[in-house]
Amino acid sequence: MVEILFQSGTSTYLILSVLLALTVYAIFLWLFNKTVKNLPPGPRDWATTWKIMKATKEQTMHELAIEWARRYGPLTFITYLGQKILYLNSADITRQLLASDESKFLLADRPEITPSKLAAYNGKDLVFSKYDAIMKKKRRLFHNVLHLYGDGIEKFENVVSGEMDRLMTELEQFENQDIEFWRYLARSLKIVIYILRTWVPDKPRGIADLLFDIENKPGYQWMEEDSQHAIAFLMSLFWSAHLTSRATVLGVFLCLLNYPAVTKKLQEEIDHIVGDRLPKLEDKSNMPYMEATIIETLRLISQVPACGLRTCSENINFDGMTIPKGTRIMINNWFFHHNEDIFEDPWTFKPERFLDDNGGLLPPDHPLRKSLLPFGIGLRSCPGEIFARSRVFMFVTLILQKYDILPPVNEKLVLADFQANHEDARGFIRQVQPYKCRLQRRQRTG
Numbered sequence: 001m002v003e004i005l006f007q008s009g010t011s012t013y014l015i016l017s018v019l020l021a022l023t024v025y026a027i028f029l030w031l032f033n034k035t036v037k038n039l040p041p042g043p044r045d046w047a048t049t050w051k052i053m054k055a056t057k058e059q060t061m062h063e064l065a066i067e068w069a070r071r072y073g074p075l076t077f078i079t080y081l082g083q084k085i086l087y088l089n090s091a092d093i094t095r096q097l098l099a100s101d102e103s104k105f106l107l108a109d110r111p112e113i114t115p116s117k118l119a120a121y122n123g124k125d126l127v128f129s130k131y132d133a134i135m136k137k138k139r140r141l142f143h144n145v146l147h148l149y150g151d152g153i154e155k156f157e158n159v160v161s162g163e164m165d166r167l168m169t170e171l172e173q174f175e176n177q178d179i180e181f182w183r184y185l186a187r188s189l190k191i192v193i194y195i196l197r198t199w200v201p202d203k204p205r206g207i208a209d210l211l212f213d214i215e216n217k218p219g220y221q222w223m224e225e226d227s228q229h230a231i232a233f234l235m236s237l238f239w240s241a242h243l244t245s246r247a248t249v250l251g252v253f254l255c256l257l258n259y260p261a262v263t264k265k266l267q268e269e270i271d272h273i274v275g276d277r278l279p280k281l282e283d284k285s286n287m288p289y290m291e292a293t294i295i296e297t298l299r300l301i302s303q304v305p306a307c308g309l310r311t312c313s314e315n316i317n318f319d320g321m322t323i324p325k326g327t328r329i330m331i332n333n334w335f336f337h338h339n340e341d342i343f344e345d346p347w348t349f350k351p352e353r354f355l356d357d358n359g360g361l362l363p364p365d366h367p368l369r370k371s372l373l374p375f376g377i378g379l380r381s382c383p384g385e386i387f388a389r390s391r392v393f394m395f396v397t398l399i400l401q402k403y404d405i406l407p408p409v410n411e412k413l414v415l416a417d418f419q420a421n422h423e424d425a426r427g428f429i430r431q432v433q434p435y436k437c438r439l440q441r442r443q444r445t446g
């Protein structure tokens with residue numbers, strides 16, 4: 001009896017606590033909406049909180065954000081459990097806020113959320129750290145490490161072609177069979193990053209050595225005082241590079257498998273420009289169809305759907321509205337990359353949309369290209385963009401030079417449907433669901 005009384009007392013206590021918490025939250029919301037004037041538009045009703053909870057659980061927040069973008073226009077402001085969040089629903093508004101001199105420094109920090117604290121090694125990594133003097137140096141260091149400029153390009157080509165030789169030999173034994181091609185690609189991508197991390201011209205030592213060397217230079221004492229900086233640097237380099245590139249390379253081959261006419265056009269371009277020799281990065285500028293294919297893949301799969309999580313370090317007055325200090329900023333590229341008002345038939349893979357009437361690549365300032373921001377923008381935009389694009393170019397060119405990519409014989413073809421909320425695709429960096437295909441050695445004529 002006492003037990004029952006105790007249990008019912010506990011549940012009454014629980015119900016009362018929940019009711020109290022909800023009342024406090026309602027008062028907070030009401031006060032906030034009353035005191036902060038001129039907030040950007042967005043839903044302010046109770047149902048929004050439940051909708052967000054449900055979408056968070058089902059990992060469909062990007063879909064809810066689309067619903068709001070359609071209703072509220074370029075900006076959607078919401079409050080969720082005390083947190084202020086602003087979605088930027090067009091590339092143009094994102095540019096105006098994140099890249100303009102008036103606000104870019106006020107929007108250069110990432111918010112402190114639990115996963116970021118863990119991944120950030122107490123704010124010492126490359127992705128989540130505050131944008132301060134040390135962070136600026138780390139971004140510069142990042143470019144040195146990649147060695148992608150000057151002589152680095154040649155080195156990069158050698159590293160990729162070396163790894164591709166290994167991959168091709170590995171693939172030979174599976175020709176004309178249904179294989180999980182994505183597995184081999186994913187492993188190759190990791191290997192390419194690893195090799196670059198250990199490559200120093202004429203000095204066979206690793207990137208860790210490079211970081212330790214830098215510690216002794218003036219202005220880099222913080223590296224020596226705290227070894228976590230070097231560890232966090234290496235970790236963020238590996239993860240920020242790997243998951244994004246994996247989704248892109250696996251995604252491009254899934255598209256090619258589903259759109260054989262695109263594959264054929266790419267092969268014609270490769271045969272014409274590269275022929276039988278090894279491809280070089282400088283070929284890229286003579287291969288508009290390949291460039292358009294890579295851009296279209298980045299648009300279609302948009303693997304970082306609410307990219308560029310930032311926080312607002314001061315109140316910002318923007319276009320007659322107030323963006324309050326502490327607001328989390330999300331670039332809603334999942335919406336604007338698939339907005340049918342900008343991209344006709346947005347869920348279809350159509351590289352041609354980025355070509356002009358003569359087959360040339362549309363210039364970067366063309367409205368269609370300006371509507372894309374797969375690598376973010378502003379002070380925290382992706383520093384690996386050139387590296388990523390170069391890698392996809394080398395992978396696709398080398399493989400299509402040698403192989404036709406055909407559907408599997410014994411299984412159904414996995415569709416290039418990036419709208420599907422498949423459980424393997426979910427996550428902050430969306431992945432491509434596993435697929436099988438057949439590689440058939442090309443019979444080239446002429």
Ligand code: HEM
Nearest residue numbers: 126127240241244248307308375376377380381382384388
């Ligand atoms: C197709 C592949 C890739 C995509 C789509 C991509 C996308 C992004 C995006 C959207 C951001 C956030 C940008 C922002 O806040 O405005 C980012 C940040 C970052 N990316 Fe990438 N990325 C890719 C490949 C890479 C590669 C290959 C590397 C490294 C070699 C890399 C390193 C980083 C780093 C270090 C950051 C954090 C920068 C900062 O916070 O200052 N990414 N990336």
